Amino acid sequence: MKLLLRLSYLGTNFCGYQVQGDKPTVQKALNDATRSLFSCDCDITGCSRTDSGVHANDFCVTVNKKGSNSLETSIDTERIPNALNVRLPEDISVKSAAFVDEDFHPRYDVEFKEYVYLVYNGRTRDPFLSGRAMHFPRELSENDVVRMNEGAAFLVGTHDFSAFMASGSKVESTVRTMKYARVEKNGNIIKITLAADGFLYNMVRIITGTLLDVGVGKTEPRGVGDILASHDRTLAGMTAPACGLYLNSVVYPEGK
């Protein structure tokens, strides 16, 4: 059996998820903590890669002993989260641990992932949201948010999303299926929620930039559909900054 961990992390002080030499990354912190707890070198396989400054409310990794396909330990499974947390920096928290079949793969087995992008829509900055939301000071009204939702609706379904992929990215297919895409405003916080079976590089951040163009009236809602159909990155909006992006949940098929 492999160990499946669900964790959350504040990405601000990490150079992303994936190991990059000795730089502080989430994967490196997990390597160090699991080696200390289980007294062996472990392979940590993540559900995704997140960029520098990107956060996760729900991130899944599997842990197995290096050179093996399983992990053996006498530690009670329910004690593993806190036993790892005392070995991890404060900006990572293991929320739960469970043993899963050896053929489970945290990335390939994903049914869909939900990302949230947070925009702080206040005139003056909020120090509690520094590094945790994009500051967009131009006020967007309820009606602007309605139009953003009209634009977002064009993204739902199976499409070639190459207009919303960072230029220069290499990927076999740029077709993805978007389950839902919605925009909500609650006080000064605008929350953009997107769920899909997969995401292209910078896809959520480029969609956010494009929906903000709709919000301010630079792009009509139906323009989102036109941009999608064009497959042309240069027609979409700016790439919103990393700090507002959260991997919010990772869903596996039932029985996995």
Next chain:
Amino acid sequence: MKLLLRLSYLGTNFCGYQVQGDKPTVQKALNDATRSLFSCDCDITGCSRTDSGVHANDFCVTVNKKGSNSLETSIDTERIPNALNVRLPEDISVKSAAFVDEDFHPRYDVEFKEYVYLVYNGRTRDPFLSGRAMHFPRELSENDVVRMNEGAAFLVGTHDFSAFMASGSKVESTVRTMKYARVEKNGNIIKITLAADGFLYNMVRIITGTLLDVGVGKTEPRGVGDILASHDRTLAGMTAPACGLYLNSVVYPEGK
């Protein structure tokens, strides 16, 4: 006329509000920013002092030219907040600016202040609340929160609060009037809200420790009244950590 600023700040990286030589403090940051914007040395007078690591959602300061009792500037008042914010670190934000009478005093004129203490009541830590709430992993039920509120009710009114003051503090009177004291649980967050005409040193943090004792059943609700009447600090609970404390609002009498 003096300038009145309302600001918020994340206290994590400050050695409290008040200037302490060259250490990073909120007052020092305001000294530097106002000197740069108004091209003169200014006196910054705050509504309160906050300790290292304590936050403010609403903090008031007045600004006047050093050696004078007023401030003259040709900058539009409504442009002052953002003009100061570009000169301040990201963990401080000036939310509003207004000119007030020269006899206004941001500390002596306070009618009442509201503090909030945040407790994160989850089994595993939340990386997004590190430095922003006290982690209390033992689960408190709705019923425990009801009892905490019963205990908090004993604090309302005019009392000698010396049992809830850090020992060794020097103050002329330990009598304060508590307007309201309530405990709410929302998901994993327990929020303790206290409003009074003044607070003794560490008062909110010691009351929080005492109410948590009520929550876990170590102290009966009526025990809060007994502790209050005893004037004995040793009978009250522990001093909850600074990181969960927020100066939430500062209210001045109408016409001030």
